[in-house]
Amino acid sequence: MKSFFWHSLLLLAVTLVASTVSAQQRINVVVQYPGLQQNDTTLQYSQPTRLSQVLDDAIAPLNPQQLAQINWSRARLGSDTLNQQFAEKRQQVTDQLAGLADFWQQRGRHKYRAGADYLRRQLNDLRYFPAFYMGIELDRTRTVLQQNPLLSVADGNTFYLRLAAGLPPVRDLGLDAKSTAAADTQAFALAPNGDIAQVPTGLYNRNQTPQCYAHRVSNPLHNKYTGQCATPVTLAPVHLLHIHALAEDYKKLNSNIAEILKFAIGDAQ
Numbered sequence: 001m002k003s004f005f006w007h008s009l010l011l012l013a014v015t016l017v018a019s020t021v022s023a024q025q026r027i028n029v030v031v032q033y034p035g036l037q038q039n040d041t042t043l044q045y046s047q048p049t050r051l052s053q054v055l056d057d058a059i060a061p062l063n064p065q066q067l068a069q070i071n072w073s074r075a076r077l078g079s080d081t082l083n084q085q086f087a088e089k090r091q092q093v094t095d096q097l098a099g100l101a102d103f104w105q106q107r108g109r110h111k112y113r114a115g116a117d118y119l120r121r122q123l124n125d126l127r128y129f130p131a132f133y134m135g136i137e138l139d140r141t142r143t144v145l146q147q148n149p150l151l152s153v154a155d156g157n158t159f160y161l162r163l164a165a166g167l168p169p170v171r172d173l174g175l176d177a178k179s180t181a182a183a184d185t186q187a188f189a190l191a192p193n194g195d196i197a198q199v200p201t202g203l204y205n206r207n208q209t210p211q212c213y214a215h216r217v218s219n220p221l222h223n224k225y226t227g228q229c230a231t232p233v234t235l236a237p238v239h240l241l242h243i244h245a246l247a248e249d250y251k252k253l254n255s256n257i258a259e260i261l262k263f264a265i266g267d268a269q
Contacts, residue, residue: 027151028158031058035165036066048152051077051133052141058161069165072138073192076131079156082220086130086263089221093256094120100241100250112245115181119240119257122173128263129162132217134194149217162265168192173261174238181245187237188258191215196223196258197233213255215262223259 029043043057059067097120104113132155140147151159173190175182185202194215200208210233213223238261240254 025153027153027156029054029058029151029161030158031161031163033062033066033163033165036062036069036163038062038066045151048150050141050148050150051136052148054151054159054161055136055138055141058163066165070163071166071168073135074162074164074168075133075136076129076160076162077133077136078129078131078160080158080160081156082130082132083160085221086128086260089256090123090128090260093253093260094123096250096253096256097123100245100247100253103247104245109245111180112242115175115179115241115245118175118181123257123260126171126261126264127266128260129160129265130220130263131162131194132220134215134220134262135192169266171264171266173264174240177237177239179239181242182239183242183254185243187239188254188261189233189235189237190258190262191235194220194223194262196255196262197229197235199233199237201237221259223255 025047027045027049029045031041031043033040038061041058041061043054045054059070062070097116101113101116101120104110104116132149137147142148174188177184177187183201185200185205187199187201189197189199189210191197196213196215197210198213199210200206209228212226212229214226216222216224238258240257246253
């Protein structure tokens with residue numbers, strides 16, 4: 001009888017541990033379908049799941065017409081953990097812009113102060129979708145292992161998948177190119193896949209090759225310098241702060257702003 005009791009107790013403990021582990025591995029994927037006239041849905045998985053499986057489940061309720069309308073270059077995959085990290089970085093950048101505005105206000109440089117204030121308000125007014133993957137090729141997730149990551153709690157408990165229709169909205173980002181506070185020798189180009197290019201725009205350097213900074217799935221909030229851009233940059237330039245408007249402690253501010261703006265999906269609602 002005593003042996004049976006201890007055996008039952010051990011079996012119960014093993015069951016509870018297994019149940020706890022399973023609960024810890026469970027992930028949710030919230031799928032959004034902007035422009036497709038389809039209600040958001042939540043997919044649930046009891047264990048880590050490949051992106052290809054999530055995509056197949058996400059498009060399963062769509063009819064052929066809706067499926068044909070998806071602009072896969074606009075597809076994005078993020079998570080609650082990434083959202084939190086992004087919110088912290090955006091707060092740091094807006095705090096820096098507020099500090100820079102105060103710096104120039106105290107020195108009577110009101111145009112530089114106005115430029116920093118304008119960018120701070122813009123960062124606060126935009127809507128964002130931070131993402132590990134920006135632009136998803138459905139077929140490649142099925143055939144290329146590197147394009148088919150395993151979604152697990154290591155990257156978040158809830159993932160967010162955005163499958164949008166049509167072309168992205170035209171966004172007027174950055175400063176007016178004619179503003180005294182705006183950089184006049186370089187601008188930033190923000191690619192749909194998250195890559196960023198610094199594009200020479202001055203009279204003396206406009207024929208130089210842009211410098212590229214690649215979006216990284218492993219660290220999407222910080223782009224990696226990859227040298228001169230391999231292909232011509234034809235995206236609309238985003239003008240940020242003039243080099244003279246960047247005080248000594250703010251030299252990297254423009255790059256940080258660009259790494260925020262690349263996730264923008266529209267104006268706040």
